Amino acid sequence: MPTASMTVNGKAVSGEVESRTLLVQFIRDKLGLTGTHVGCDTSQCGACVVHVNGKSVKSCTLLAVQAEGAKVTTIEGLANGGDLHPMQAAFRENHGLQCGFCTPGMVMSALDLVQQIPDPNEQQVREWLEGNICRCTGYQNIVKAIQAGAKAMRS
Amino acid sequence: MADSGIGARALRKEDHRFLTGQGHYTDDINVHGQLYAYFLRSPHAHAAIRKVDTGAASKSTGVVAVFTGADVAADKIGGLICGWTVTDRHGKPHKAPPHPILAHEKVRYVGDHVAVVIADTLTNAKDAAEKIEVDYDVLPAVVDVAKAMDAKAPQLHADTPQNLCYDWLLGDPAQVDAALAKSHHVAKLDLVNNRLIPNAMEPRAAIGEYDGGTDSYTCHSTSQNPHVLRLILCAFILGIPEHRVRVIAPDVGGGFGSKIFCYAEEVVCLWAAKKVRRPVKWTAERSESFLSDAHGRDHVTHVELGMDKDGKFTAMKVETLAAMGAYLSTFATCVPTYLYATLLAGQYTTPIISANVKAVFTNTAPVDAYRGAGRPEATYVVERIVEVAAREMKMDPAEIRRRNFVKPDQFPYQTPVALQYDSGNYAKALDDAMKLADYAGFASRKAEAAKRGKHRGIGFSAYIEACGIAPSAVVGSLGAGVGLWESAQIRFNPTGTAQVLTGSHSHGQGHETTLAQVVGDMLGLPIENITVVHGDTSQVPFGMGTYGSRSLAVGGSAAAKAADKIIAKGKKIAAHLLEASVDDITYAKGTFRVAGTDKTKSIGEIAFAAYVPHNYPKDLEPGLDETAFYDPANFTYPAGVHICEVEIDPDTGVTKIVNWAAVDDFGKVVNPMVVEGQVHGGIAQGIGQGLLEGCVYDKETGQLLTGSFMDYCMPRADDLPSFKVGMIETPCPHNPLGVKGCGEAGAIAAPPALVNAVTDALGIRHMEMPLTSERVWRTIHKMAAE
Ligand code: FES
Numbered sequence A: 001m002p003t004a005s006m007t008v009n010g011k012a013v014s015g016e017v018e019s020r021t022l023l024v025q026f027i028r029d030k031l032g033l034t035g036t037h038v039g040c041d042t043s044q045c046g047a048c049v050v051h052v053n054g055k056s057v058k059s060c061t062l063l064a065v066q067a068e069g070a071k072v073t074t075i076e077g078l079a080n081g082g083d084l085h086p087m088q089a090a091f092r093e094n095h096g097l098q099c100g101f102c103t104p105g106m107v108m109s110a111l112d113l114v115q116q117i118p119d120p121n122e123q124q125v126r127e128w129l130e131g132n133i134c135r136c137t138g139y140q141n142i143v144k145a146i147q148a149g150a151k152a153m154r155s
Numbered sequence B: 001m002a003d004s005g006i007g008a009r010a011l012r013k014e015d016h017r018f019l020t021g022q023g024h025y026t027d028d029i030n031v032h033g034q035l036y037a038y039f040l041r042s043p044h045a046h047a048a049i050r051k052v053d054t055g056a057a058s059k060s061t062g063v064v065a066v067f068t069g070a071d072v073a074a075d076k077i078g079g080l081i082c083g084w085t086v087t088d089r090h091g092k093p094h095k096a097p098p099h100p101i102l103a104h105e106k107v108r109y110v111g112d113h114v115a116v117v118i119a120d121t122l123t124n125a126k127d128a129a130e131k132i133e134v135d136y137d138v139l140p141a142v143v144d145v146a147k148a149m150d151a152k153a154p155q156l157h158a159d160t161p162q163n164l165c166y167d168w169l170l171g172d173p174a175q176v177d178a179a180l181a182k183s184h185h186v187a188k189l190d191l192v193n194n195r196l197i198p199n200a201m202e203p204r205a206a207i208g209e210y211d212g213g214t215d216s217y218t219c220h221s222t223s224q225n226p227h228v229l230r231l232i233l234c235a236f237i238l239g240i241p242e243h244r245v246r247v248i249a250p251d252v253g254g255g256f257g258s259k260i261f262c263y264a265e266e267v268v269c270l271w272a273a274k275k276v277r278r279p280v281k282w283t284a285e286r287s288e289s290f291l292s293d294a295h296g297r298d299h300v301t302h303v304e305l306g307m308d309k310d311g312k313f314t315a316m317k318v319e320t321l322a323a324m325g326a327y328l329s330t331f332a333t334c335v336p337t338y339l340y341a342t343l344l345a346g347q348y349t350t351p352i353i354s355a356n357v358k359a360v361f362t363n364t365a366p367v368d369a370y371r372g373a374g375r376p377e378a379t380y381v382v383e384r385i386v387e388v389a390a391r392e393m394k395m396d397p398a399e400i401r402r403r404n405f406v407k408p409d410q411f412p413y414q415t416p417v418a419l420q421y422d423s424g425n426y427a428k429a430l431d432d433a434m435k436l437a438d439y440a441g442f443a444s445r446k447a448e449a450a451k452r453g454k455h456r457g458i459g460f461s462a463y464i465e466a467c468g469i470a471p472s473a474v475v476g477s478l479g480a481g482v483g484l485w486e487s488a489q490i491r492f493n494p495t496g497t498a499q500v501l502t503g504s505h506s507h508g509q510g511h512e513t514t515l516a517q518v519v520g521d522m523l524g525l526p527i528e529n530i531t532v533v534h535g536d537t538s539q540v541p542f543g544m545g546t547y548g549s550r551s552l553a554v555g556g557s558a559a560a561k562a563a564d565k566i567i568a569k570g571k572k573i574a575a576h577l578l579e580a581s582v583d584d585i586t587y588a589k590g591t592f593r594v595a596g597t598d599k600t601k602s603i604g605e606i607a608f609a610a611y612v613p614h615n616y617p618k619d620l621e622p623g624l625d626e627t628a629f630y631d632p633a634n635f636t637y638p639a640g641v642h643i644c645e646v647e648i649d650p651d652t653g654v655t656k657i658v659n660w661a662a663v664d665d666f667g668k669v670v671n672p673m674v675v676e677g678q679v680h681g682g683i684a685q686g687i688g689q690g691l692l693e694g695c696v697y698d699k700e701t702g703q704l705l706t707g708s709f710m711d712y713c714m715p716r717a718d719d720l721p722s723f724k725v726g727m728i729e730t731p732c733p734h735n736p737l738g739v740k741g742c743g744e745a746g747a748i749a750a751p752p753a754l755v756n757a758v759t760d761a762l763g764i765r766h767m768e769m770p771l772t773s774e775r776v777w778r779t780i781h782k783m784a785a786e
């Protein structure tokens, strides 16, 4: 069996995987980081979004072995101790989540948007979220949260 | 207190764990020694099973067991049940064909469960499933609800001629016909309520465990109602005693009705766990969710609405064919009857109404409650025909509605379709919504859009909803197999904090916050000092779960009653400690006081005294822990008006929603932030139905053509606008909190508002949902050609 080795949330990890093991399975099943979710089998929903080498990636579209040597950040890697990351805090303050299932992917995706567009307008946020499906919120408060989070991150 | 009591926009207590990846959804839970189940599903819509050969699969790597329908039958495991008996127009109960947990002898829809492989890893289970050989004799299938009763249609079940489950009637069609014949004008419409696939973002999952030492079971499940699931598992299917089964529904990632029901997979996991003496876990892949979650809607309806020369409604007649799918899901039968026909009065004073509903089997996934459950279908019928009537009578759509509204002084209002509305102010909601939508400015916006070559339209929807279905005695008389009360327990701790145990279940609604607000407000505690516990049959006394927007109206009322009991007991303890008579003790916001004095005890001191009863009333039990069951006197009746404005690009057929104004009456609001969120989400799902979503089965083969997020169009962020949400408040007069329920309103209101707007924009009478760009484009081009 091949081994996959990478840095996840700042920690070096490695584990045996099948060649067909997806990055999301490695993260959830081998590392026990269950904040990254699986909502589909066609790479549409975005519940599984993590950062690989600083960019948002659907971890269900990548094999674990493809992330060999990469720096991976998951939702568990954002908060600093008890303090929420400003984007996480903005989701809470703006009621940007209901059942919470899409939320980790939304937050990770939003952070990549803010890297690229520090001050996104509503339309830019809505378009960016094309790859993230939420069935609960109607997106309105997610959009608001992301704009508020972006603002907090700028200051 | 102001920041977290009733009415406060308190931030949610549950959010921290979800935002930091520390939620515990069923698939996040792993049990020592667990095995994985994988279901082999039917590739055919209708086929006889000649033979299932599991030999090679059983020998495959890592496989512990392979079970088929024959094993289920040999173990005498019961089938899945339908918990609501509908009596047909001839006084007979509906047809209830067997619904085995693994198909036996026949499969009846693509996705029907044929066998289960249990193996050490999921991949090994999947690999082995490919080695199962099933010899099918493929039969013709019928997937179209409108064709199910045709003479040529194949019959799905023995003893269900014409695939008819029931032929049900409410009201007197002959009387309605007579009234229609005398009417000045009769508007008529045929319409389809498109089949939807719920798609909660968390796929269904289950873990079955069996403990041989105590002969007891634990079932983790993505359920909206763990106690109901336990009852069904024990009493109806597995025949095991309820006290030896614990059902846990941990964090659940959305339900929208689809997780109310007892499904084959969770039963199989529990049954198999005992057989293999190891925990068995199953998590749906999204394609399995598409195939096997209970779908929603799927009606074909003919409606006629009569009116006098002033546009006052005189009578309405409705005939509906409703799909049940291949088998009856848990509450399938009541959705197109008691949750549908009883809402056909809408907000109007139509004096007589008749509804005939024929429920039929088709070779498709079972159909059951989905956000709104019957009420969106009813609202779609009413608000479409009212719109058609307005246009045919050349009346303003707002005016025809206003003229027919039940007026505020008419409550309680008895409708001709069984329900008695308790309160409301429909005209106020209409006025407010028209202001919010700037209806007055619409004509100039339309003219301006026309200059740009775009078609603008506006659509109204004045909906009524019935939430918190009750009381138990009434629903029992209508055929329900359960009571529809709710329970709550408040465990006050000696140190002044409290747990609130509720039988309702939160899967996104925010009960951990809102129920804490209710109880905190009454007991004078900040919400930080309250934990709401739900979803575990071993912790919560009992419960009926969450659906039909009932959790606050019924579950919240139970919590309020439990808080009342805490206060009543607290008064006795306070009287003793303050050396006063109980009658002289007043209570407000956590403080007991000897009336008119400054002698007080805080509720925390009372709780401490209750658990450390050194100085305590002689005849009083120690402890401060109260349970209440609440059975409502009536449904609650949220209502409101939504106005949708669209702009259509004739070159692309794309409909852009340019404005959405919603004014809802949910009675008293506990947390406006949460309520607005519910409204947004509901509207989004309603727009999904109206604009984007539609479940399609191939008419010949019965294959599900919309079986993934690539083929089934879920609303994305850039399909939707920001909604303008307003509220009015007429408190519910019959529950202690004055609350009505808000979870389904948006999904109920939105589809007709949207279709009314698009047909207005195009100047056409009707168009079937979903109003995809392709359909709109074709309609525009067909009109141009004619
Ligand atoms: S699980 Fe990766 S996109 Fe859906």
Ligand code: FES
Residues within 6 Å of the ligand: A096, A097, A098, A099, A100, A101, A102, A103, A133, A134, A135, A136, A137, B201, B253, B254, B508
């Ligand atoms: S919050 Fe439930 S799917 Fe987004």
